[in-house]
Amino acid sequence: MIGIPDDERPVELSDDDELDVLPDQTSDDTDTGWGEWRASDEDARLLEERPPHW
Numbered sequence: 001m002i003g004i005p006d007d008e009r010p011v012e013l014s015d016d017d018e019l020d021v022l023p024d025q026t027s028d029d030t031d032t033g034w035g036e037w038r039a040s041d042e043d044a045r046l047l048e049e050r051p052p053h054w
Helices: 042-048
Strands: none
Touching: none
16 A cells, blocks of 8 residues: 555454463473473472471
8 A cells, every 4th residue: 555654554464362372481491491300290209309307
């Protein structure tokens, strides 16, 4: 549309509400992304390694 300013140009939006523009978490924001493997039961290990002053 030539001659119409951008402020007045119609913009068609998708009807798809399920469209993910950005993921909630990227792969490099995980333990695996940093090269670490996360154990399935991390709580038990953390409780065992808890400092004595806690």
